[in-house]
Amino acid sequence: MTDHDEHPGFDATHRGETFRRFDFTDTVFDDTYLVGARFKNVALKGARITGSQVVDVDISGEVERLTVNGVDVTDFVETELDRREPDRARMRPRKPAEFREAWDILERRWAETVERARRLDPELLHERVDGEWSFIETQRHLVFATDAWIRRALLGDPSPWSSLDLPHDDMADIPEVPRDQSVRPSLDEVLELRRDRMATMRTVVDGLTDDAVESRTTPVTEPGYPESRDFLVADVVGCIINEEWYHHQYAIRDLAVLESRGRHTG
Template sequence: MADFTGDNLTGSRFERVDLSGSEFLAVDLSGSRFRGVALSGSVLRGVELGNVDINGEIENVTVNGVDIGPLIDAELNKRYPDRVKMRPADPAGFREAWDTVERLWDQTVARARRLPPESLHEPVDGEWSFTETLRHLAFATDAWIRRAVLGDPAPWDPLDLPWDEMRDTPGVPRDRAVRPSLETVLALRRDRMSTVRELVDGLTDASLSASTEPVEGPGWPPPHSFPVRECLLVILNEEWEHRLYAERDLAALEARQREDADGRSLPA
């Protein structure tokens, strides 16, 4: 167990470090960034929490005696009426949910096409670029549909992009340097989305209630049995959340483009 008392660790970087069960007392974390961090079971007392941006899975989180999870859930459902469709209960609900995913992503892709092609490789605030987001969704479909549900042990495309915190796995691609065109990535997306479409169109009560057979070999997810329903819910969540991230980042890229245009229009 390490003990840092009175040490100045300003600007330190902690990556793949196990700090579970740690104690922070009179510690300054202002300006810190947390990404892919597990905080379940944490207890914060006497904290100063202002001008903080939190994005993640919020459940059973109590702030000043109030469980904020249901409040956040209700507010998000009010902002995004289609969000409630992402938790379907039957085959017809899953088909409607995928209809919604396709419709919303068509709108987002149309928005992206209005930007210069090079902007779509540009990260925003350290997050993935637009094309990287699409590549990650191809990976998610390969993992949870083609591998877990359909039983292909190595369904990966070279453009697939796992999440950043996933450890390198033999056979699973992770090329952060490649810069494919939007059309190339969209061709991959259309193929993977058609796989999901075929699956949900063929769903029955029995197949939705079934569990997958464990798939051996390196990859993700691990070789376990999963409820088919849960695999599909993972994909719906991935599609929903990453589209919101993409819309957020496209807005930032549009703002940059306007600023650049304004700058060019100024007299010399």
């Protein structure tokens, strides 16, 4: 691999371009310059990187069977993450009591984090850090996730949406699902929705039984998201546990950056 600036013998350059919703399955990248490239919401299942420079690379996401120079480092990474954050291991519940314990943790953590966010200049809560969702966009997305998986898939409401719901970026537009990326609600507006959705989740986890977690949902036939099929209840409720945990991790990561800018309300 040579430096592109010193050895500009490339057939084409795509510097600074964004490739969105492209399918590169089975594509071969050979003698290709990817310095500074960013990969977001990509699927790299079965990817192979050989004979390459992998220097100062930062990977975050769902990692399974990651092998570096012949060594599977997956278990090491998972063990280290659990060591650093003991509550993380509790975010993989399968029994009713474990779901309740996980939700107790998430309720407490979000309450603390919201109080932390309130100390910032309200405008900062609309600000994205490194291109990721703002704090308020994160709250909107979690409202959407609960609407989709709990109120629709689990509880059977075919159209549970709020106008402030914010689907994930890589989801195709669905006419029945709101997706207004330009709206700028206040923190109190989105928190009112969050309190309602979190209360619904609390009711669900408190009502779980051993039989319930192993049962399947009744498919919702009307168009929307997720698709019209049945799901294992443990997977549906676990999806929200997972969403809440990881988006909380992203939120506190970005709040630290916003706090460093020194604009507080009091």
